[in-house]
Amino acid sequence: MGQGNGLRTLSRQQVEQFRRDGFLVVDDLLDEADVEPVKARAERIAAGDAPHVPDDCVQIEPALQAGGGPSSRALAVRKLYKLAQVDDVMLAHVRNPKLVDAVADLLGADDIKLYLDQILMKPAFHGSAQAWHQDSASWRDIFPMDLVTAWCALDDATIANGCLWMAPGTHRWGMIPSHLRPWVESRLVGEFEPVPVEIPAGGVSFHHSLVLHASRPNTTPHRRRGAAVHYMRAASIKDAAVTDAPKVPPFVQIRGRSFPGCV
Ligand SMILES: O=C(O)CCC(=O)C(=O)O
Numbered sequence: 001m002g003q004g005n006g007l008r009t010l011s012r013q014q015v016e017q018f019r020r021d022g023f024l025v026v027d028d029l030l031d032e033a034d035v036e037p038v039k040a041r042a043e044r045i046a047a048g049d050a051p052h053v054p055d056d057c058v059q060i061e062p063a064l065q066a067g068g069g070p071s072s073r074a075l076a077v078r079k080l081y082k083l084a085q086v087d088d089v090m091l092a093h094v095r096n097p098k099l100v101d102a103v104a105d106l107l108g109a110d111d112i113k114l115y116l117d118q119i120l121m122k123p124a125f126h127g128s129a130q131a132w133h134q135d136s137a138s139w140r141d142i143f144p145m146d147l148v149t150a151w152c153a154l155d156d157a158t159i160a161n162g163c164l165w166m167a168p169g170t171h172r173w174g175m176i177p178s179h180l181r182p183w184v185e186s187r188l189v190g191e192f193e194p195v196p197v198e199i200p201a202g203g204v205s206f207h208h209s210l211v212l213h214a215s216r217p218n219t220t221p222h223r224r225r226g227a228a229v230h231y232m233r234a235a236s237i238k239d240a241a242v243t244d245a246p247k248v249p250p251f252v253q254i255r256g257r258s259f260p261g262c263v
Pocket of ligand 1: 120122130135149151162163164213214215226228
């Protein structure tokens with residue numbers, strides 16, 4: 001335990017902030033030694049120089065699919081995902097104790113599995129927006145809906161290059177039914193006061209899977225890369241009756257115990 005308060009690494013105040021806002025930013029959680037191997041491996045995979053990574057783990061930015069964009073394929077990649085099951089560097093990243101200790105504090109649980117990992121590359125000029133959403137609206141087969149994402153900035157994330165925006169406290173609404181979404185979204189500014197999450201490379205923002213968040217397009221000449229690792233309780237349940245949730249690889253045990261009948 002980190003601080004004699006039952007927590008591994010975060011302060012009581014940070015955990016309370018996460019519970020109140022649905023997200024928490026820790027600017028200097030990772031250092032170069034944590035981030036550089038992930039950046040280097042992402043570059044190799046994005047360049048198509050990683051035969052161990054299946055093609056369906058790489059997605060090209062739609063606006064750049066027809067060609068005529070950047071000179072190298074790596075610069076046109078929108079996202080890399082489902083890497084931890086096939087790539088040792090990404091597996092080491094999702095197991096990084098600095099991330100996992102913080103997630104354990106936020107979940108209040110030491111039994112943790114990986115739901116999914118992604119590297120969101122947001123290409124220069126063409127990197128598209130991500131509309132307001134709750135992650136659990138996609139991951140609707142996983143209960144309880146309190147997964148935690150560790151979004152690690154591989155580049156400085158700024159408003160101009162498309163950093164995340166969060167609508168504080170919206171996770172406390174629970175799952176917002178689709179017919180209420182337009183109402184909530186029309187009141188984001190003025191009522192929920194969305195905030196940009198500008199973080200330096202190496203910084204990490206953690207968010208709850210029910211908090212409304214978004215990102216804007218990248219209007220700059222450089223990519224905005226972020227490694228998003230989505231963790232869940234090992235005691236979570238996957239509802240097999242839900243058939244339209246994303247198909248994700250077998251869940252990796254990250255820490256602690258697994259439980260019969262659970263994910
Ligand atoms: O990186 C982005 O632009 C969006 C990421 C996101 O929505 C997430 O990590 O949940």
